[in-house]
Every structure is written in structure tokens, then in C-alpha cells.
Amino acid sequence: MDPFVSEGDPEPSSSLHEVVHEVVHEVVHSDSSALPAKHHDPDTTEPISCGLQTLEELLSWKRSDANLFNVAAVPLAPRDPPLAASPRRTLYIDIFNYFTHNMVTIPPVVWTNAAHKHGVVVLGGVSVAIMGLPDLLLSGTFITEWTDGAVVCEAFLKDEESYRAVADRLVQISHCYGFDGWLINIENPLSMHERVPGSLVLWYDSVLEKGELKWQNELNESNRVFFGACDGFFTNYNWTEQSLEWMTGYSGLDGRQADVYVGVDVFARGKVALEIIRKHSFSVALFAPGWVYETLSDKTQFRKNQDKFWALLSDFLNIHRPASPLPFVSSFCQGFGKAIYRRGQLDVSRSWFNLSAQEVQPLYYNTQLEGGGSLSSRGCPDDAWNGGCSLLLEGVIPATHISRKWDLSTVRLPPLTPLTQLIFSLNVILAPKTLVTLIYKSSPGIRVSLELKTTDPSQCTHMNVHDVKVPPVSAAGLGDGLESVSHFSQLCSQLELRGCALREVSVSIQRDREAQETPISCRVGEILLIDGASLQTPPQLVQGLCIYDVVWLRGAGTSTSPCLHLNATMRWDYPTELVRHFRVYWRRLRGPDPRIPPGQLALMGRAYSNLYRVTELEVPEAPGLLELVVEPVIRKGFPLPESHWGRRSLSYTEAKTK
Numbered sequence: 001m002d003p004f005v006s007e008g009d010p011e012p013s014s015s016l017h018e019v020v021h022e023v024v025h026e027v028v029h030s031d032s033s034a035l036p037a038k039h040h041d042p043d044t045t046e047p048i049s050c051g052l053q054t055l056e057e058l059l060s061w062k063r064s065d066a067n068l069f070n071v072a073a074v075p076l077a078p079r080d081p082p083l084a085a086s087p088r089r090t091l092y093i094d095i096f097n098y099f100t101h102n103m104v105t106i107p108p109v110v111w112t113n114a115a116h117k118h119g120v121v122v123l124g125g126v127s128v129a130i131m132g133l134p135d136l137l138l139s140g141t142f143i144t145e146w147t148d149g150a151v152v153c154e155a156f157l158k159d160e161e162s163y164r165a166v167a168d169r170l171v172q173i174s175h176c177y178g179f180d181g182w183l184i185n186i187e188n189p190l191s192m193h194e195r196v197p198g199s200l201v202l203w204y205d206s207v208l209e210k211g212e213l214k215w216q217n218e219l220n221e222s223n224r225v226f227f228g229a230c231d232g233f234f235t236n237y238n239w240t241e242q243s244l245e246w247m248t249g250y251s252g253l254d255g256r257q258a259d260v261y262v263g264v265d266v267f268a269r270g271k272v273a274l275e276i277i278r279k280h281s282f283s284v285a286l287f288a289p290g291w292v293y294e295t296l297s298d299k300t301q302f303r304k305n306q307d308k309f310w311a312l313l314s315d316f317l318n319i320h321r322p323a324s325p326l327p328f329v330s331s332f333c334q335g336f337g338k339a340i341y342r343r344g345q346l347d348v349s350r351s352w353f354n355l356s357a358q359e360v361q362p363l364y365y366n367t368q369l370e371g372g373g374s375l376s377s378r379g380c381p382d383d384a385w386n387g388g389c390s391l392l393l394e395g396v397i398p399a400t401h402i403s404r405k406w407d408l409s410t411v412r413l414p415p416l417t418p419l420t421q422l423i424f425s426l427n428v429i430l431a432p433k434t435l436v437t438l439i440y441k442s443s444p445g446i447r448v449s450l451e452l453k454t455t456d457p458s459q460c461t462h463m464n465v466h467d468v469k470v471p472p473v474s475a476a477g478l479g480d481g482l483e484s485v486s487h488f489s490q491l492c493s494q495l496e497l498r499g500c501a502l503r504e505v506s507v508s509i510q511r512d513r514e515a516q517e518t519p520i521s522c523r524v525g526e527i528l529l530i531d532g533a534s535l536q537t538p539p540q541l542v543q544g545l546c547i548y549d550v551v552w553l554r555g556a557g558t559s560t561s562p563c564l565h566l567n568a569t570m571r572w573d574y575p576t577e578l579v580r581h582f583r584v585y586w587r588r589l590r591g592p593d594p595r596i597p598p599g600q601l602a603l604m605g606r607a608y609s610n611l612y613r614v615t616e617l618e619v620p621e622a623p624g625l626l627e628l629v630v631e632p633v634i635r636k637g638f639p640l641p642e643s644h645w646g647r648r649s650l651s652y653t654e655a656k657t658k
Contacts, residue, residue, distance in 0.1 A: 024547050026652040028564075028622055033551050039067040045551050045567040046615045049109070051102030055155055058104055058169050063176055072112040072178030073356070073576050073609035078323040079119030080427035087258050088278060090317055091234070091285035095121045104173075110355035112179050113608060114335060117360060119322060121180070202232040205263070218243040219260055224252040227259075234285050237263040244280040261285035266292075274316045284316075307378055311366060321503075322360055323427040326434070327530040327635045328502075329580070330360040330424075337381040337388020340606075344385050344439075344488045344525065347603070352388065356608035357581065362391055362423045371398030372517075375419050375509075385439050385488060385525025386580075393421050397446075397511055397518040418510035419520070420451060423527065428502045430454065430495070433532035437637065438491040438507070439525040446520050447512050450491060450527075453504035488525050494532060502529070528637050535636065542630050542646030545572040552652075557618045566617040570628055572610050572646045578634050582607040584614075585629040589649065591620030601629060622654045 033042070038050050047069035052058050083094055091097070096115055098107040115121075155162065174181060203226040205216050215236040216223055227233040239262060247253060247260065261283045264273050277284050292309045293302055310317075322328070335358030340348035366376040373396045380392035397419060438450045505527060511518040549569040557563030570584065584607055588599040604614060607630075619626060630646035633639075 023625070023649040023651050026550055026650060027655050028552050028652060029655045035549060035551065039069070044615050045549075045553075045613070047613050049106065051100060051106055052104035053102060055103070055166070059165055061169050061173060063172065066173075066176050068611060069613060070106065070109045070177055071609070072109055072116065074113040074116040075178075076116045076121070076180065077119040080321040080323040083121050083320075086318060086320065088281060088318055089258060089261070089283040091261055091283070092289055093120070093286075093317055094320065104170075106173065106177055107179050109177075109609075110335070112177075114355040114358040117358065119320060202234055202261075203227065203230045204234045205236040219247055219250065219252065221252065227252070227256075228254075232259040232261055232283075234261045235263050237265040237268065237287065239263070241276050241280075244276065244282065247282070248280050257281050258283050263287060266290075267295075271312045271316070274313055278316045303379065303381075307364060307366075311364070319363070319425055321425045321427045325429060326431055327528065327534070327637075328360075328426070328428050329526065329528045329530075329635055329637065330362070331384065331386035331526040332362060332379060332389050332391040332524065333357055333359045333384070333387025334361070334379050334389045337384070339381075339384075340388055341384040341386060354606075354608070357387055357606070359387065359580075360424070363425060365421065367395075369395075369398060369419075371400035372396070373398035373419075375421055375520075377421055377423075380523065383441075383523060391423070391524040393507060393509065393520070393522040393524065395419075395520055397509075397520055399515050399517045418447075418449075418508040420506045420508045422504055422506050423524070424505040426502050426505065428529070430497050430500045430502050430529075431531035431533060432496060432498050434495045434497065435528075435530050435532050435535075436491075436493045436495060437526070437528040439488050439527075440491075440507075441488050441523045441525065442509075443519065443521040445511055445513060445518055446522070447510045448489075448491070448522055449508045449510075450493075451504075451506040451508050452495075452502060453506075454497060454500040455503050456499060456501070530636050539634065539640050539644055540575065540578065540632075541644045542632060543573045545570065545628070545630060545646035545648045547628065547648055547650055550650075553616065555616075563618050564621055566614055566619045566626075566650075568614045568628075568650075570612045570614065570630065570648075572630055574610060574630075574632055574646075576609060579632045580635055581633050582610075582612070583631040583633060584612045585631070586614075586617060587627050587629070588620055588624070589627055590625040592623060622652050625649060625651045 033040075033045065035045055039047060041048055047067060049067065049070050052061065083089065086094060089095065096111070098105060098111050203223070205218075205223060206213060207226075208214055208216075208222045209225045214222075215238070217236045217239040219227055219233050219235065223233070244262065248257070253260070258281075262277045263285045264277070264287065266286060266288045274284060289309070292306050293299070296302060296305060335355035336351075336353040338351050339346055340352060362377065364377050364379075366374075368374050375393065375395035377391060377393050379389045381389050384390040436450065436452075438448075440448055442448050507522065507524060509520055509522055511520075547568050547570055551567040553565040553567060554562045555565060557565070574582075584604045585601040586604055587601045590598070604617065605612070612630075614628070627647060627649050631640065631642075632644070
């Protein structure tokens with residue numbers, strides 16, 4: 001493709017609230033792109049994520065070098081219990097580390113956003129944190145390996161000024177990109193002349209106190225000095241049960257059993273290893289759970305095998321609960337799928353992957369019932385309400401599944417007992433008036449309802465749980481956005497519960513005919529709980545939409561001849577905590593032929609922050625005028641009027657030839 005670059009774009013650092021002309025004017029020039037190659041694909045200008053390869057590159061890093069498209073938009077959500085109060089943790093579930101063999105790995109934003117939504121702190125791999133970081137949380141990786149790594153380590157640890165310079169840069173990078181910490185992986189002989197003061201460290205079992213590279217596969221006197229100075233110890237993978245037994249009585253443990261993460265390489269160990277570790281009350285570090293995908297010859301079976309893998313481990317993994325305030329909403333999207341759905345309708349028909357789209361995930365079960373019945377839950381991409389996945393409950397209610405509490409003096413059939421599937425375990429404070437919505441699609445012959453379990457927040461440790469049946473009511477008065485749509489059904493209710501914390505959300509399924517074996521299928525599209533008072537708050541408007549970093553490319557299009565492609569960055573101002581995502585559109589207002597009327601809005605994609613990169617958009621030849629539009633999709637569940645959307649027009653003309 002021949003590159004074209006426009007002139008006159010606003011500076012990226014300009015204020016979003018700055019008053020800009022209603023129409024942005026661009027002149028097409030046949031010059032090379034000025035976008036930094038390390039942040040943008042040279043052919044499409046699509047944003048890319050990359051790490052830092054050398055110590056020199058790290059020390060010369062400036063905030064102006066940052067890739068704004070890799071800045072996390074989701075803060076770390078609260079969880080119950082907090083990580084520090086969890087007695088047996090699991091690296092990968094409680095903690096996750098995005099690992100590569102770059103010297104400095106900056107986590108791709110999609111992983112940061114997905115982890116933060118679930119209150120997941122991220123470490124992992126073979127990592128050690130460095131001083132100056134605010135918390136041992138979501139982390140990038142700072143890694144040095146083998147001979148070259150030894151040279152690098154000697155360079156940045158040769159004196160206090162050197163290691164402080166490295167630490168300062170790492171702190172600046174993590175703060176800029178919105179993740180929470182750094183790990184250092186040292187797998188080379190190293191002279192540890194001086195420990196970094198004030199550090200937060202998870203130390204991987206590799207280097208001994210004298211600097212020798214020698215894996216111990218346990219915590220012992222040779223590596224205890226690091227454990228005493230850090231927040232956790234990650235053992236190598238070749239441990240034995242005897243070494244675990246020895247560690248439980250080791251005086252150097254100093255009561256910090258939960259801070260020892262016993263390594264399990266998924267490629268080499270089975271679930272028995274996890275069982276043994278939990279038997280001795282240590283935390284676990286799962287390494288390379290990607291084994292499920294990487295060793296699978298038929299990739300279409302990934303979801304099935306992924307569910308089977310985690311089901312085998314589930315008895316040894318603790319659950320932490322989302323504890324964010326209302327609204328609580330999930331359509332069960334896993335951040336990838338075969339298509340994208342919007343309110344039960346097909347929106348985009350193609351495979352996709354974007355973990356920023358992942359919503360709070362449910363609990364998955366496979367339960368066998370007496371009498372040959374069963375009930376299981378799984379993510380299913382074949383149909384959805386919003387995003388790329390729904391929660392599918394399926395199984396069989398056996399003929400013998402009836403209540404034992406019925407009146408023998410009557411001739412009536414015994415009441416039919418529902419099957420109840422726990423969907424979410426939470427700790428969410430409810431509003432005095434909480435609106436509850438369940439969107440679902442079920443097979444014939446069954447009735448579906450929602451059950452909540454609540455408790456007094458001050459009594460959460462004692463779990464004085466109260467069952468709340470959610471009665472169905474009309475959606476009238478809740479706004480057009482909450483009315484039933486398409487083939488999905490909807491249950492809506494307003495609950496008046498004061499001083500309650502929501503602990504469990506379950507779906508109840510009951511057959512509506514005589515006791516007989518009944519196959520069941522219920523596709524749960526979405527569960528939404530919102531503060532009723534919040535509906536009285538006026539919605540906000542998108543402000544300050546600006547367009548910059550415009551690049552014109554000429555290449556193949558829908559016709560046989562080369563066409564003009566627009567590439568540009570859109571940025572706007574809107575509180576991201578209020579939205580699930582933004583829908584970004586464009587339309588042609590005017591082209592070379594003024595007789596052709598303006599076009600309709602066409603969806604370009606979704607954004608999960610206040611930033612979107614338009615890439616390879618086929619537009620009419622110059623001169624032309626088009627409009628770019630941003631629609632917030634808010635967490636309250638109803639659509640915003642178009643008057644609240646963001647809009648900006650862009651005109652463009654060919655450069656004058658000399």
C-alpha cells in the first residue's frame with residue numbers, strides 16, 4: 001500500500017474539553033507515516049503492544065513514549081476475602097502474571113482489564129518484585145536470563161544510583177499503564193551485593209544466598225534470606241511430598257505458610273500434586289495452564305476441555321467473591337466468541353478476541369442427581385444476549401425428583417421441587433430499592449426463576465443467610481431498554497431490602513407438568529442488579545471528541561481498483577466506570593458526487609476505554625465529508641438517546657500538486 005499522511009491533526013496531549021471546530025479539516029499528502037513503529041502496525045496503523053528489550057531502552061523511557069492504547073481502563077475491583085486474608089492462594093486464579101522472555105514485559109491492556117474486573121492480582125511465572133512499587137498486584141515482568149542477564153544484573157545493581165534509576169523507571173511505567181507492579185526473574189549467577197530497600201518481592205527459587213544458580217525445590221536455609229525479605233516464595237517444580245512435610249516444620253517458615261507458593265508445571269504434573277500441596281496447607285503456583293490449548297489437536301474442543309481441566313482442580317481452589325458496589329451486571333461474555341450479539345440480535349458475524357470485553361464470570365458446575373438426573377453449566381458461544389457468550393444450564397430432572405414435604409391427607413400430586421443452580425457468589429451491598437433483571441431463554445415444559453441469598457453486612461462472617469424469591473413483575477416503567485426483546489424472556493422485579501448484602505445469585509428451574517423425566521435447557525443471557533435511585537440521575541454526555549494521528553492508505557477495497565482508507569485515533573471524555581463499552585460508528589455525509597445522499601450510520605467496532613483506532617476504513621475519494629460517532633453503552637442497561645452521543649465531522653481534500 002502507498003501511505004498518505006494528513007496534516008493539521010490536533011496534538012494527542014490537548015485537553016479533551018478544549019473547544020475544537022465542529023469539522024476537522026484534513027489534507028491528504030503522499031508522505032510516510034510519522035506514527036511510532038513500535039506502537040503501530042506499519043501496514044494498518046493498528047495499535048500493538050511491545051516490551052523493552054535492553055537496559056538502555058528502559059533507562060531512556062519517558063512518559064511521552066507510552067502507547068496510550070495499552071493503558072488499562074479498569075481499576076482493580078475489591079474482592080472478598082482480600083488477597084492478604086486468603087489462607088491458601090493460587091497463582092493464576094488469585095494472582096496472574098503475563099509472562100514473556102522480553103527483558104521488560106508490559107501486560108497487554110486486555111489482560112489487565114479482565115483481571116481487574118475480577119479483583120485478580122497478577123504475578124506468576126518465575127518472578128521477583130523490585131523496590132518502590134505500591135503493591136504486589138497486577139504485574140509486568142522484568143526478566144534477566146543466563147549470560148547476558150548476568151551482565152545486565154551486574155550493571156543495574158552495581159551501586160545504589162543504578163538500581164534506583166531502574167526502579168524509578170519501572171514505577172513510572174506501571175503507573176502510566178495502569179497495572180500494579182513488577183516481578184524480576186533472575187536465572188543467572190549473580191553477586192547480590194545489596195538488597196533493594198523497601199521492596200515488595202515474590203522470590204523464585206533459583207538463586208542462593210551467595211549468588212549461585214541452584215534450584216532447591218523448597219524453602220530452606222540456602223534461600224531463606226530472600227523469603228525473610230519478601231512477600232512470598234515461589235518454589236521450583238521438582239519438589240516431593242517429603243520436602244513439603246519438611247517445610248511444614250521448618251522454623252524459617254515463621255508462620256507464613258500461605259506465602260509459600262509451591263510450583264506446579266501443568267505440562268508435567270496432575271491434579272494429585274495440587275491435592276498434596278493443599279494437604280500441607282501451602283499456596284499453589286500453577287505454571288502454564290495453556291497446556292489445555294497447546295496440546296489439543298482439535299482446537300474446536302478447547303472450551304469443553306478447559307471446563308474439564310478446571311473441574312478436576314475445583315475441589316482444591318478457593319473462591320473469591322466480587323465485592324464492587326451496584327450496579328452488578330454480567331452477560332457472561334468471556335472476551336471472545338464466534339460472533340458478537342447485542343440485545344439478543346446478531347451484531348457482528350465473525351470470530352473475535354478481546355479480553356477487555358470479558359464480564360464477571362459465573363461459577364461452573366457439573367452435578368449428578370439421584371435417579372439419573374444431572375445439571376451442568378457452561379459458557380456457550382452459539383447464542384448470546386450481549387457480547388459473545390451466554391451461560392447454558394442443561395441436564396435432566398429425574399422423575400423421582402419431588403419434595404418430601406407434602407400433605408399425605410390429600411390426593412394431590414406431590415409438589416415438584418425445582419433444581420437450583422448457583423450462578424454467582426458475591427458480597428455486594430444492596431440498595432434500599434434494588435431493581436433485578438434476569439434475561440433467559442428456556443426449553444418447553446419448564447419454569448425459570450431467580451433466587452437471591454442475602455445477609456446483614458455486619459454478620460457476613462456468620463452468614464445469617466436469608467432466601468429471597470424474586471417475583472416476576474412487568475418491565476413497564478423501567479424504560480424501553482429493559483423491555484423484552486427477540487426470543488429471550490425477561491424477569492424483572494424491584495426488591496426493597498434495607499441493610500442487606502447479596503451473597504448468592506441462583507437460577508431455579510422447575511418442570512410445569514407431572515413428575516416424569518424432563519430434559520432441561522436454559523440459556524441465561526444476562527443478570528442485572530441496579531440501585532433504583534440511580535435511574536433518577538440524568539445520564540452524562542460524551543464530550544470533547546477529537547480526531548488525530550490521521551493516516552491515509554490506498555489499497556484494495558470492495559471494488560477492483562485501489563481505494564482510499566482512513567486510519568485515525570478518536571478520543572473523548574466520558575466516565576468509564578459508568579459504561580460496559582462504547583459503540584463507534586461512521587457515515588458518509590458528502591463525497592465527490594454531491595448528488596449521492598448521506599449514508600446511514602455503520603458500526604466500526606467497540607471501544608473499552610475513551611480511545612479508539614480507526615483502521616482501514618474505506619471512504620469515498622476526496623473531496624469528502626464524513627462523521628464519526630461514539631455511543632456509550634451504560635451499565636444501567638438502557639440505551640442513551642442520540643443527543644448524548646459524541647459526534648465529530650471530518651472533511652478531507654487532495655493536496656495541491658506543484
